[in-house]
Each structure stands twice: as structure tokens, then as C-alpha cells.
Amino acid sequence: MADDEIRTARRNLGRRLAQLRKAAGHTQHSFARLVQYGRSSVASTETGHQHPDRAFWTRCDTVLQTGGVLTVEYDRINDRHRRQRRLSALQAIEGNESKAGNSADGSILWEDKDSIDARRLALKTSNDDDARLAYLENEVRQAIADNERLTPAMLMARMRPLRGYVDQLMSGRQHPPLRARLYVAAAQLSGLLGALALDLGAFGLAHAYAAEAFDLAEAAQQPDAQGWARATQSLIAFYSGDYYDALAYAQDGLRLAGPSPHRVRLSVNGEARAYARLGDRYGVDKAVDRALTILSDYPSSSQVTASLTLGPYCHARAAANTATAYLALGNGVDVTGHLNTAINAFDAAGLPGPQALSRLDLATAHLHRDNPEPEQACSLVLEALDLTADQRYESVHQRARQFLAMARPFAQQPQLRHVAELLSARTQTRAPTPPGLPSPL
Structure with a gap:
């Protein structure tokens, strides 16, 4: 495919999306909300002026129940585009070789200097640097710390401009280590927004954000971030009444997280409370015992950790979740000590x-x-x-x-x-x- 053919194929894919959207009875505005993109992005994609990534087309297929036809066509166009770019690069190298130094028998001894300079320039071309990523990471960490200290609506409003900033960075080019950091920060931001949406009673939005958080953590190939995202999904599923899902997310998080400190939260906030709602006393005992054993490996501190902490749960939160689990089983006799520990710590933290x-x-x-x-x-x-x-x-x-x-x-x-x-x-x-x-x- 030449460049013109690729542009034509993308316009045709956009028109196909518009046809399927209209046939399903969606306006651009209503459809944009379902796929969690802006209306202008949907409009620009349908006219071929914007080229979103594969995740967008996958969501479109899911919402429109197409069986994956849009994603298949996107993959076909993208594959041809990549092959064309590789071919162009090879042709450029071959052209430069004609200017390179040759030995007496015609073999190439060295490359042309312009080729080396071009590669160096490409290596350095990136729209992000450490300072911008450090700013994003610090903002997300601060917002996670402010959760429960500010109202959910206030914190949600504060995060909206930061989400736009993440969009800008994600549309650019980064080297792999920076890209991984960007994906992790984006995952943490989506997880936080999911928890805030849950606080506000917007369950559908909460599930969407949490799923997005895990997708980003998975794309970053960071087990710690995956475990954190699964813990957030488990939290949202629990308060949605989906206790089997809450348990499944927690157990998958434990599998992914390995020795991560998130094992405490996944065990006591995820597994124990879900097992309790399912009436499994043995499961609760096992999960609580694991959480408290892991927690004993960390220094004891009176400081209360954030509910979405990026480190281990504190003793107060572990105690509070232990009490919640056993109360759900109808055991209120042995929880008073846990609750007094939690109340004293939470009162001191305000x-x-x-x-x-x-x-x-x-x-x-x-x-x-x-x-x-x-x-x-x-x-x-x-x-x-x-x-x-x-x-x-x-x-x-x-x-x-x-x-x-x-x-x-x-x-x-x-x-x-x-x-x-x-x-x-x-x-x-x-x-x-x-x-x-x-x-x-």
C-alpha cells in the first residue's frame, strides 16, 4: 500500500464505523461516551482525519457487537503500513550505501556519515523527558494520597485536566523505559478515577476505568502495577455486589504481583471480604492469616496509608478489613479489638x-x-x-x-x-x- 492507499483505507474504515454506529442507533455523542473517547475524536476518526490505536477499534467492536470486523481491518491496514515503512527504510539504506566507502572488490567498508547521523537523530526524537514524566507521577501519587481527604467530586474535577495531559503524552513517542513509566502512571490515574466514580455511585464508569487501569498496567508489563490494578478492580466489584468477580480479581492480582507489597491489600481487602460475602469461613481465615503474616514483615507504623496505597496496607486498614470480613460472617465477638485499633488510627488521621x-x-x-x-x-x-x-x-x-x-x-x-x-x-x-x-x- 502506498501512502495514498493507506489514507484511503483509513477513510474507508472510518466510514464503515459511521455506518455501523448509525445502524445501531447511536449518535456520535452517545457512542463516544460508550467507548470512553471524546465526541470530536469519534467524528475525526469517521472522516479519516484521526487514527486511534487498536484499543479504540476493539471497544467499537465490543459496543457495536461486530464480531471484531473493525479491529481485523485496522490490523490489516496497520500491518501493511509497518511493512511499507520497513521497505522505505531499506531503500534509504541501499541508497546511502552507494555513497559509502567501497573496497577494491566492491564490498562496503563503512556507512555514509549521514546515515549514522539520521539514526542518532531518530534515537533522540521523543516528545517526553524525565521531568515531564516525573511531574505526572508526582501528581498521581499526590492525588492518591489526597483520596479520602478531599471530596470525591473535588478530586475528580482536579484530575480531569491531568487526564488531558496524559492523552497528549500517550499520543507522542517515547523510548521503551519512558513509555513503561507513562503507562504505569496512566494506569494509576485510571484506577484512582475508577475508585472516585465508585464513591459517587457511578458503577459502570468505575468498572470501565478499573478495566482500563489493568489494560495499561498489562501493556507496561509491570507486575506490581498489575497487582495494584487488580486490587482496585476487586474493590469496585465488591461494592457492586459481584463477589465472585471481586474474589477472582484479587486472586489474579496475587498471582501477578508475586512478592509485591500489594499482597496485603489483595488478601484482606480483596479475598477476605469477598470470601465472607460468599459464606466461606475457611477462605476468610486463610486470607486474613496471609495478610497479617505478610504485614508482619514490614515495620510497624502508626501512619495510615492511602486506601489505594502504592505500597503495603497499614495495620489499621488491615484491622478494619479483617473486622468487616468477620462481621459479614456473623461473627461480631472477636472484632472489637480490630475496630478500636482502626478507629483510633483513622480519627488521628482525620x-x-x-x-x-x-x-x-x-x-x-x-x-x-x-x-x-x-x-x-x-x-x-x-x-x-x-x-x-x-x-x-x-x-x-x-x-x-x-x-x-x-x-x-x-x-x-x-x-x-x-x-x-x-x-x-x-x-x-x-x-x-x-x-x-x-x-x-
Whole structure:
């Protein structure tokens, strides 16, 4: 294929996309949201003015249920384009050889200097350097640290311009080590956005971001990043009620992560809580024991790690997740110590979400006692709802609803009715679903 033929083939592929999109009843705007790209990107692709990568065409095939025809055609065009470029490069080398030094028998002794200079220039051609990547990495790490300290909507808004910056870098050229770093930073950004979307109750968007995070980590071929992304997918699946998926993601993360510190989070936040919801006490015991054993290899610290930490979970978060798992099995007797450890740490750190969740678990533990204490339990729930009054946390609302289900035998308690009314009012005023953000792929 000559250059003109490649351009024609790409325009034809764009027109084919437009035909399939229209036949499926999608506007460019609605279709763009489904494939997580901007409407202008879809429009430019359909006219042949933009040439997105393979991931875009794969998503189009999935949304339009084409059986992969668009991706197959993209691969065909891309393969021919690569072969043409290699042929052009060989022809250029052959042309330069005619100017190179020849021996008496006509064999080539050295290359032309211009050929060497051209290769050096190509090697140095990149639109990124260490400073730009370091900026991106620092911004993402800071945002992960700020998660639970800022409201989900506020942090989501702050990350939107950074997503655009990632798009710019991803469309450029980088050498392999820089490219891998860029993919990891992009994976962490998508994982964070997935967790924020979950907090805001946008489950579909949360799943899409988390899947994107894993795809990017996989493309970077970084096991540590893959384990982190799987832990985030497990978290989102858990709060979506997909407990088998939550377990599968956690177990795959443990397989991929190897000796990574993410094993603590994958075990206690992923495996243990999913096993508990599936009623598997043996699985919970095994996962908790593994998490606490791994955690014992790390220095003990009073500092609370981020919920999406890029390192090992802290003792407070491990304790809180252990309590959540055993409470789901109906065991509220042995969790008080874990919860007191967690509450003290979260209170000292001033993290409203974890403070509320641990109080909700402690409230549930009060109902599990031989002599239940519904009044004290309700007081803890009201504290939890007050702590998160100015923020939306889907996890807090779910945990509060689970408490109310557990407290049905005490339905006549005035405080319990107050909790139910407050939660109902809180969840009816739902935060608006955030608009789809452009994809870094």
C-alpha cells in the first residue's frame, strides 16, 4: 500500500464505523461516551482525519457487537503500513550505501556519515523527558494520597485536566523505559478515577476505568502495577455486589504481583471480604492469616496509608478489613479489638470515610452481642453519617443499609427510625453521575 492507499483505507474504515454506529442507533455523542473517547475524536476518526490505536477499534467492536470486523481491518491496514515503512527504510539504506566507502572488490567498508547521523537523530526524537514524566507521577501519587481527604467530586474535577495531559503524552513517542513509566502512571490515574466514580455511585464508569487501569498496567508489563490494578478492580466489584468477580480479581492480582507489597491489600481487602460475602469461613481465615503474616514483615507504623496505597496496607486498614470480613460472617465477638485499633488510627488521621466505615462496623458488632445494644449502635451510625455529611461515599451508604437490615428486630427503637429516615434523605439526594472523561489509550 502506498501512502495514498493507506489514507484511503483509513477513510474507508472510518466510514464503515459511521455506518455501523448509525445502524445501531447511536449518535456520535452517545457512542463516544460508550467507548470512553471524546465526541470530536469519534467524528475525526469517521472522516479519516484521526487514527486511534487498536484499543479504540476493539471497544467499537465490543459496543457495536461486530464480531471484531473493525479491529481485523485496522490490523490489516496497520500491518501493511509497518511493512511499507520497513521497505522505505531499506531503500534509504541501499541508497546511502552507494555513497559509502567501497573496497577494491566492491564490498562496503563503512556507512555514509549521514546515515549514522539520521539514526542518532531518530534515537533522540521523543516528545517526553524525565521531568515531564516525573511531574505526572508526582501528581498521581499526590492525588492518591489526597483520596479520602478531599471530596470525591473535588478530586475528580482536579484530575480531569491531568487526564488531558496524559492523552497528549500517550499520543507522542517515547523510548521503551519512558513509555513503561507513562503507562504505569496512566494506569494509576485510571484506577484512582475508577475508585472516585465508585464513591459517587457511578458503577459502570468505575468498572470501565478499573478495566482500563489493568489494560495499561498489562501493556507496561509491570507486575506490581498489575497487582495494584487488580486490587482496585476487586474493590469496585465488591461494592457492586459481584463477589465472585471481586474474589477472582484479587486472586489474579496475587498471582501477578508475586512478592509485591500489594499482597496485603489483595488478601484482606480483596479475598477476605469477598470470601465472607460468599459464606466461606475457611477462605476468610486463610486470607486474613496471609495478610497479617505478610504485614508482619514490614515495620510497624502508626501512619495510615492511602486506601489505594502504592505500597503495603497499614495495620489499621488491615484491622478494619479483617473486622468487616468477620462481621459479614456473623461473627461480631472477636472484632472489637480490630475496630478500636482502626478507629483510633483513622480519627488521628482525620479521614472521614474510614472513620465512618469503622464506626458502622462497630455498630453492627454491638448488635451481634449476647446482650445487643441498639441504642449505642445507633449513636455510632449517626456519628458515621455526620462525619460524611458533606461528602458522598457509596461504601458508607451501603454499610449503613446493611446495619439497618441487621437491626430489623429493633425496628421500634426511635433512634433506629431516625437513622433510617436520615439515610433515606441522604441517598435520595444523589450526586450527579460524572461525565465520561477522555481515555488515555
